[in-house]
Amino acid sequence: MSDWRCPVLDSLHFVLDRTSPVPLYHQLAQQLEAAIEHGSLVPGNLLGNEIDLSVRLGLSRPTVRQAIQSLVDKGLLVRRRGVGTQVVHTQVKRPLELSSLYDDLEAAGQGPTTEVLRNAAVPAAADVAAALGIAEGDEVTVLERLRRTHGRPVAFLCNYLPAGLLGLDDTRLESTGLYRMMRSAGITLHSARQTIGARSATAEEAARLDEKAGAALLTMTRTAYDDTGRAVEYGTHIYRASRYAFDFQLLVRP
Template sequence: MLDSVHFDLDRISPVPLYYQLARQLEAVIDQGALVPGDLLGNEIDLSVRLGLSRPTVRQAIQLLVDKGLLVRRRGVGTQVVHRQVKRPLELSSLYDDLEAAGQGPTTEVLRHEAVPAGAGVAAALGVTEGAEVTVLERLRRTHGRPVASLCNYLPAGLLQLDRTRLESSGLYRLMRSAGITLHSARQTIGARSATAEEAARLDERPGAALLTMTRTAYDDTGRAVEFGTHIYRASRYAFDFQLLVRP
């Protein structure tokens, strides 16, 4: 709980106190010392404890509310919603990563149908343009709040899928259970602003920062088994990777 957390605020630093407090609160949430559902406590009590003005504490809390880490609930107080998901850059399913991080993932299937492959999808999957492929559109939530919008294309007949299976498991887990061995992927990560439609879907403001990922995954025979285009809320999601110096 917050009573046991120590805050180290530098009162002579040019960095504003509200920002220092917000960063340290964010670190506490990210490290798991505060978990979803924990209450932050009364602003007045926190300001007295830290020797800060109430507006300073309120500004720090508002910064984390805006980032989606905290939420103010009438009659309850300020509550931790989640910690930011940091996903390793490896060939893994978002569902599995969220589940491993204790984020309680849920999936809403928005679209599941056979469509003719456009030029880009055909090139990625190595099929003829206009050939039938399966398209999946899903909205992934953690603790009831949207974190990512996923669009995936699969070669026709690759998997027997239904809404129940798609809502209860990750796509790569379903592939593995069908005997498909994932081997490698080509992936591109970027960033852009949310359109009005994307913002509404992800519970963000139009123009909010989004992370983007485009990936083509291959099985152990070299066959392309999935082409995905995903968008993530930058306030709730980050890619985490390690860089090595080439000898």
């Protein structure tokens, strides 16, 4: 076995077992990913170039390249010309419960920011009207927002709210979450119906989320209700699968 020290943090150690049937590149990729996941390697940390890494680790350059490429493909590392390999971010893992994406990202130290792309009154389409329990054509407020972490897109959020539910100022929407604004307005969120899916990104979605056309996206459709049973929000959201995951806890029924 060979023990090596990461050039980024002196306290960080990795162990490569040359007698293991697990390929060395996979061992290296797994341990680098774990260091990123646990916060030992943080966005902006430089790992050096492939030649430097191969010398430090006593590995062949193709082995290091394959390990790095697997994490580049996952969106955890990026190669920068003249700089080397750099940590980009950790994947966002969100608990599957009635919570605000903004609050979850903030609690996880992901540094969320929001860009409001649309905030307008529109007539409700059939699917929106059905979800909110109103007549088709009734006025609703539509919000379209781009949520980023560490400066990179993670989700595109589209929400519909009954007209007059609460004031939706762009400045506030860019500095906090929608559910937090609802709570501040005295709206008590009680429950929601939610559907999760997956599909490929269109060219427009890929450009908006800094992905390649056809990249995997997670989708979520949610209708949220207050404590009186009134539908207060209908959302259709898309998330970068390379940067986002839902975290489930499954219980066995007695």
